[in-house]
Amino acid sequence: MSFANIIQPNDFAGFSDEAKALKEITKSFSDPIVRNPVSEIRQTVYEELIEAANIGSKGNFDHYGAKQVQIETFNEVSKFIELFPFSDLLMKPDVLIEPDGSLELDWENQTSKSSIALSFSGKGVIHYAGLFGNDARARGVEKFDEIWIPKGIIQLIQRVWKES
Numbered sequence: 001m002s003f004a005n006i007i008q009p010n011d012f013a014g015f016s017d018e019a020k021a022l023k024e025i026t027k028s029f030s031d032p033i034v035r036n037p038v039s040e041i042r043q044t045v046y047e048e049l050i051e052a053a054n055i056g057s058k059g060n061f062d063h064y065g066a067k068q069v070q071i072e073t074f075n076e077v078s079k080f081i082e083l084f085p086f087s088d089l090l091m092k093p094d095v096l097i098e099p100d101g102s103l104e105l106d107w108e109n110q111t112s113k114s115s116i117a118l119s120f121s122g123k124g125v126i127h128y129a130g131l132f133g134n135d136a137r138a139r140g141v142e143k144f145d146e147i148w149i150p151k152g153i154i155q156l157i158q159r160v161w162k163e164s
Helices: 018-032 036-057 070-083 150-162
Strands: 094-097 104-107 114-120 125-132 136-143
Touching: 018 125, 036 094, 036 136, 070 104, 070 114, 094 136, 104 150, 114 150, 125 150
Parallel strands: none
Antiparallel strands: 094 104, 104 114, 114 125, 125 136
């Protein structure tokens, strides 16, 4: 299984006049005059997700028996990225592959020694673990129905940056 066939916004290879026109239109999306930092963050995270999923699409990718990332897991994280209210005030998360085939989004604030990790397994739940400064911790599981992100998850991510 490979995630390499997922179409990127600028992957228009058609030869028709319409395809050429569409390609010209999408070029303007990267024009510095009309750039949107929030859209750029979302696109960067999505590109990192595709890269991680491609690496994880091969079982034992770490040579220690790691399980394969499943398409359901990729789709779940992709939907989270689509729904997440990114802000140019928040740093983008790192996208990580876990040995059990789960994908993780990880936000870290070095200044406040705060971080939150969200783990997705394609089963409709988000496992999370957070450290906030030297003495506060949070961990748990939230249902993720891919319609909206649980408010508690958003608040924990925001807390990573409020602790600065």
